[in-house]
Amino acid sequence: xxxxxxxxxxxxxxxxxxxxxxxxxxxxxxxxxxxxxxxxxxxxxxxxxxxxxxxxxxxxxxxxxxxxxxxxxxxxxxxxxxxxxxxxxxxxxxxxxxxxxxxxxxxxxxxxxxxxxxxxxxxxxxxxxxxxxxxxxxxxxxxxxxxxxxxxxxxxxxxxxxxxxxxxxxxxxxxxxxxxxxxxxxxxxxxxxxxxxxxxxxxxxxxxxxxxxxxxxxxxxxxxxxxxxxxxxxxxxxxxxxxxxxxxxxxxxxxxxxxxxxxxxxxxxxxxxxxxxxxxxxxxxxxxxxxxxxxxxxxxxxxxxxxxxxxxxxxxxxxxxxxxxxxxxxxxxxxxxxxxxxxxxxxxxxxxxxxxxxxxxxxxxxxxxxxxxxxxxxxxxxxxxxxxxxxxxxxxxxxxxxxxxxxxxxxxxxxxxxxxxxxxxxxxxxxxxxxxxxxxxxxxxxxxxxxxxxxxxxxxxxxxxxxxxxxxxxxxxxxxxxxxxxxxxxxxxxxxxxxxxxxxxxxxxxxxx
Ligand code: MSP
Numbered sequence: 001x002x003x004x005x006x007x008x009x010x011x012x013x014x015x016x017x018x019x020x021x022x023x024x025x026x027x028x029x030x031x032x033x034x035x036x037x038x039x040x041x042x043x044x045x046x047x048x049x050x051x052x053x054x055x056x057x058x059x060x061x062x063x064x065x066x067x068x069x070x071x072x073x074x075x076x077x078x079x080x081x082x083x084x085x086x087x088x089x090x091x092x093x094x095x096x097x098x099x100x101x102x103x104x105x106x107x108x109x110x111x112x113x114x115x116x117x118x119x120x121x122x123x124x125x126x127x128x129x130x131x132x133x134x135x136x137x138x139x140x141x142x143x144x145x146x147x148x149x150x151x152x153x154x155x156x157x158x159x160x161x162x163x164x165x166x167x168x169x170x171x172x173x174x175x176x177x178x179x180x181x182x183x184x185x186x187x188x189x190x191x192x193x194x195x196x197x198x199x200x201x202x203x204x205x206x207x208x209x210x211x212x213x214x215x216x217x218x219x220x221x222x223x224x225x226x227x228x229x230x231x232x233x234x235x236x237x238x239x240x241x242x243x244x245x246x247x248x249x250x251x252x253x254x255x256x257x258x259x260x261x262x263x264x265x266x267x268x269x270x271x272x273x274x275x276x277x278x279x280x281x282x283x284x285x286x287x288x289x290x291x292x293x294x295x296x297x298x299x300x301x302x303x304x305x306x307x308x309x310x311x312x313x314x315x316x317x318x319x320x321x322x323x324x325x326x327x328x329x330x331x332x333x334x335x336x337x338x339x340x341x342x343x344x345x346x347x348x349x350x351x352x353x354x355x356x357x358x359x360x361x362x363x364x365x366x367x368x369x370x371x372x373x374x375x376x377x378x379x380x381x382x383x384x385x386x387x388x389x390x391x392x393x394x395x396x397x398x399x400x401x402x403x404x405x406x407x408x409x410x411x412x413x414x415x416x417x418x419x420x421x422x423x424x425x426x427x428x429x430x431x432x433x434x435x436x437x438x439x440x441x442x443x444x445x446x447x448x449x450x451x452x453x454x455x456x457x458x459x460x461x462x463x464x465x466x467x468x469x470x471x472x473x474x475x476x477x478x479x480x481x482x483x484x485x486x487x488x489x490x491x492x493x494x495x496x497x498x499x500x501x502x503x504x505x506x507x508x509x510x511x512x513x
Contacts, residue, residue: 005043006399007257008033011266012051012094012233015075016060019082020309021324021340022263022295022302028325029292029334029401030261031088035458036398039481045254047237049094050079054226055129058213068213072097085313086321087461094237096215096229100247104236105229106218108281109206112164113218117280123161123205126154130305132226134205149265149301159209162217164228169276170201176275176285184271185401186335189264189291193271204273231274234260235283257286259399264291264335290401293337295328302340310340322460323349323503329403329459349503356414357452358502360421361467364445365498367426376446376472376494377439382487385420385448386412391485394455403459410455417448446471447490453477454484463502472496 010030013023027048034046052072061071076095083090094101112118126135128145130152139146145154174197176183177190184190206228207217214223238254239247262270267289275285294301297308316324327348332338368374390409397406420441429438449471457464457477468477472494477484 005045005254006034006037006041007045007047007238007254007259008037009046009234009257009260010048011260011262012049012096012230013079014054014057015050015052015072015079016057017304018075018078019312020302020304021312021315021328022309024082024086024312024324025295025328026261026263026292027083027088027090028086028328029403031086031090032325032329032403032458033259033261033398033401034089034091035461035478036395039454039458039478039484040395045092045238046090047092047094047234048083048088048090049092049233049237050076050096051226051230051233052095052097053214053223053229054132055208055211055213056132058211059129061213069097082312085316086325092237094233096233098236100239100242101229101233101236102215104240104242105215105224105232107241108232108277109162109224109228110218112277112280113162115280117165117168118162118206119165121161121163121203121205122159123163124158125156125205127157128152128154136202147265149303150305157210160221161205161209162207162220163203164206164273164277164280166201166204166273166276169279170197172279173197173201173272173276183285183288184267185288185290188335189267189271193267196268196272201272227269227273228277231269231277234274234286235278240283256284259288259290260286261401262289262291264293267291291335292401293332293335295340296337297340299339301337315342315345319345319349319506320462320503322463323353326353326407326460330407331404333404334401346506349506352411354501354503354505356411356418360414360418360445361449361470361502362498363421364417364442364449365470365496368442368446368496369498371426371430371438372442374496376490376492376496377443378492379447379488379490380440380443382447383440383444385416385444387448387451387487390451391455391481395481398458407459410452413448413452413455417445417452420444443490446494446496447487450477450490451485451487454479454481466499466502470497470499 008030010026030046034044037044058068061068064071126140128135130150131145131147135146135154144151177194177197184193206225207222208225209222211223215229216223234257239251242248260270270289278285296302300308302309327345330348393409394406424441426438426441453464453467454477464477
């Protein structure tokens with residue numbers, strides 16, 4: 001129990017509306033990482049959740065004619081349904097309105113205040129409600145929010161607040177960045193953050209005297225700033241300072257996190273403010289922060305406020321969530337923006353999934369039925385199939401968020417197996433009576449497909465399970481890779497059971513949706 005587990009998190013999502021495919025993106029990435037880890041280490045702990053405080057949510061609740069708590073409660077089922085729709089295997093789901101979280105945030109506030117990292121002051125400045133961010137006058141563009149995706153009007157605030165002494169951590173942050181050039185990825189984001197540190201940090205206001213929706217300032221007026229509140233979820237969820245000893249033990253086991261996955265727009269909070277808060281609390285920084293690029297729609301960031309969003313439920317129903325998971329991680333390297341278009345999903349579905357993978361399974365099982373009486377023949381070696389080092393490469397790529405590389409590596413095996421069929425022409429071997437060569441070819445196909453089901457399981461859990469079933473294997477392809485990915489484990493005599501195509505032609509899928 002004392003053994004460390006791989007701790008991976010997603011951002012906690014604002015429940016100011018319904019989820020869109022951009023939210024599913026980061027969560028799917030974290031899920032693939034958690035599932036892979038469970039097959040390559042022993043354990044993973046995967047946290048996701050919702051960010052429920054802040055002015056924007058209070059305003060949306062008012063517009064909806066509901067109390068903020070009732071408003072967020074009404075939206076939660078939709079956010080949890082997203083996890084089911086995408087086969088997400090999170091171990092925990094934190095809401096910032098959970099008692100465990102609110103208690104932890106107040107405790108953090110008190111500790112930092114006792115240590116002198118939080119002090120009272122007067123806040124006068126510009127606030128963007130949409131981004132829940134304070135901006136200095138010098139950063140505004142034409143008097144508006146400088147975030148190019150927002151550019152909304154900012155409000156002048158003047159109030160007595162509490163401040164976090166961020167400036168005191170400037171040097172330590174710089175030293176940390178310089179000593180660990182990999183701790184923020186991709187490198188472009190690292191460089192942007194480094195430039196912010198080099199230009200000097202100001203202290204930040206971390207309370208809102210005039211707001212009432214949020215976590216109350218202990219022994220004071222107003223509520224704690226939504227970002228200070230939200231970042232702490234990564235430790236309050238796993239039992240930091242919990243009254244429960246078992247929870248505290250979980251914290252000891254899991255912290256520091258292995259990786260926070262985030263969207264690139266929230267890198268400043270996670271790589272500058274968050275480590276400083278942790279250091280103030282006497283805790284270690286997370287081992288890594290990896291930022292994804294944006295899903296765009298006609299070159300603009302997809303976002304609720306722009307209204308240019310793709311419904312993740314509809315798209316999963318149309319193509320299956322396995323195919324959407326595959327598309328999201330195959331289409332572009334993780335740190336890059338890319339356009340989400342239905343045509344692009346259709347292309348991947350038909351080419352990679354239908355033609356390459358689905359047909360490979362289908363052709364193989366048809367031939368095994370025809371030439372081998374529906375049974376896996378006796379084991380033979382892997383000949384020149386590209387399996388050497390494959391599992392190790394995928395196991396290294398996934399934790400680094402190089403999902404696309406991992407899938408490309410796996411696809412080399414898909415391609416090689418298809419090529420083997422085209423070149424060895426089993427139907428001719430059969431005609432010529434070359435049974436040994438025919439059986440060897442069939443074995444390599446079955447065993448190669450077994451490898452594919454195991455390797456693809458983190459990416460496409462339901463489809464790989466279906467492959468597994470059709471290949472006639474017992475249980476599940478979610479197995480420890482060190483034991484499952486050894487060549488020759490497909491047992492002679494296993495009865496295959498060809499079923500419906502893995503990725504049916506789209507017209508059928510659409511009709512059936
Ligand atoms: N609540 C804060 C995060 C607090 S974390 C301590 C927040 N929430 S959010 O709902 O606005 O979005 C969070 C995340 O959703 C982004 O950082 C990103 O991971 C994901 N995405 C939202 N829109 C996206 C795209 N269009 N494209 C890719 N990811 C997107 O910020």
